[in-house]
Amino acid sequence: MIVLGIESSCDETAAAVLADGRRVLSNVVASQDAIHAPYGGVVPELASRRHLEAIGPVIEKALADAGVKLPDLDGIVVTQGPGLVGSLLIGCSVAKSLAYVHRKPLAGVNHLEGHIYAAFLTDDPPEYPFLALVVSGGHTALYHAGAPLQYALVGQTRDDAAGEAFDKVAKLLGLGFPGGPIIQRVAEGGDPKAIAFPLAQMTDGARDFSFSGIKTSVSLHVKRRAPLSPAQVADVAASFQAGVVKMLVRKAIRAALHLGVKRVVLTGGVAANGPLRAALGASAAEHGIALHIPPPCFCTDNAAMITAAGTARLLAGERAPLSMNARPDWALA
Ligand code: KG4
Ligand code: ZN
Numbered sequence: 273m274i275v276l277g278i279e280s281s282c283d284e285t286a287a288a289v290l291a292d293g294r295r296v297l298s299n300v301v302a303s304q305d306a307i308h309a310p311y312g313g314v315v316p317e318l319a320s321r322r323h324l325e326a327i328g329p330v331i332e333k334a335l336a337d338a339g340v341k342l343p344d345l346d347g348i349v350v351t352q353g354p355g356l357v358g359s360l361l362i363g364c365s366v367a368k369s370l371a372y373v374h375r376k377p378l379a380g381v382n383h384l385e386g387h388i389y390a391a392f393l394t395d396d397p398p399e400y401p402f403l404a405l406v407v408s409g410g411h412t413a414l415y416h417a418g419a420p421l422q423y424a425l426v427g428q429t430r431d432d433a434a435g436e437a438f439d440k441v442a443k444l445l446g447l448g449f450p451g452g453p454i455i456q457r458v459a460e461g462g463d464p465k466a467i468a469f470p471l472a473q474m475t476d477g478a479r480d481f482s483f484s485g486i487k488t489s490v491s492l493h494v495k496r497r498a499p500l501s502p503a504q505v506a507d508v509a510a511s512f513q514a515g516v517v518k519m520l521v522r523k524a525i526r527a528a529l530h531l532g533v534k535r536v537v538l539t540g541g542v543a544a545n546g547p548l549r550a551a552l553g554a555s556a557a558e559h560g561i562a563l564h565i566p567p568p569c570f571c572t573d574n575a576a577m578i579t580a581a582g583t584a585r586l587l588a589g590e591r592a593p594l595s596m597n598a599r600p601d602w603a604l605a
Pocket of ligand 1: 407409544
């Protein structure tokens with residue numbers, strides 16, 4: 273089954289072609305980082321305009337790289353939500369037009385389910401049930417995946433997403449955008465124990481996350497000590513990163529142990545973070561939990577993961593009508 277998938281929920285215009293939802297025949301991602309960098313965050317209006325320019329060439333390249341033509345496809349899938357409405361609309365409109373003209377089955381994909389399906393693009397896909405920690409620029413949540421296409425929400429952030437905290441801290445340290453990869457790089461020259469930023473604890477015992485507290489602590493620390501030397505900036509970056517990693521690892525492992533789940537998937541843009549991958553790996557091994565982390569290129573936004581999830585939906589018999597539309601607030605569970 274050859275499927276074309278389209279992703280345009282935020283600031284990457286992406287298209288991929290997969291065989292049987294597992295074999296990546298092509299995976300094209302046009303990043304908009306350079307467009308948004310001067311603003312220190314994604315500007316929705318600029319994002320949708322750029323999607324409009326990029327989506328045609330990106331799809332053409334994905335088809336050419338895969339060596340297939342539109343009539344060869346067995347289906348077309350697209351990210352329907354959650355995300356920026358203006359961005360989602362571009363992908364949905366194009367997918368619907370192609371499905372209509374070429375008479376192909378169409379399916380809408382939840383972006384977070386796409387992130388989870390990135391784990392199925394590896395040689396070692398997880399067996400069900402598993403716990404998925406999805407950490408991205410827009411979301412930080414733990415899902416229990418009991419069976420294919422079935423998810424229960426275990427916990428989520430009550431304020432900022434982890435990636436959003438990386439981006440905001442990078443901005444206030446004057447490091448640029450997107451913040452995650454830059455903080456990771458700068459942190460390599462710093463001491464993760466230099467500053468003990470407070471870590472959020474849920475007083476009601478919930479499995480939720482919170483990152484606004486550590487972000488505010490970093491902001492106050494930086495204001496009090498300004499101007500910071502490069503060595504001090506590295507220490508702040510390293511200490512902040514260590515704090516976020518500790519909170520994520522602690523919550524994920526505790527939830528897995530409590531639910532008696534033996535497999536954990538780490539995915540989403542922040543899952544590209546080296547220290548997070550290492551720390552969760554160490555803690556999982558210590559507790560006899562198998563950890564599945566997709567390679568970084570499938571962790572950050574891409575269309576291969578959307579196509580993998582969409583193929584599973586098509587194989588399950590799902591069909592989206594041509595009246596389908598963007599669902600900017602679509603909750604996975
Ligand atoms: O999944 P993603 O590409 O887009 C969303 O769905 O949001 O995630 C983007 C987020 C950004 O906040 C970015 O700073 C973060 O992932 N990120 C990282 C790293 N690479 C990307 N955060 C920490 N360390 C990284 N290496
Ligand atoms: Zn994402």
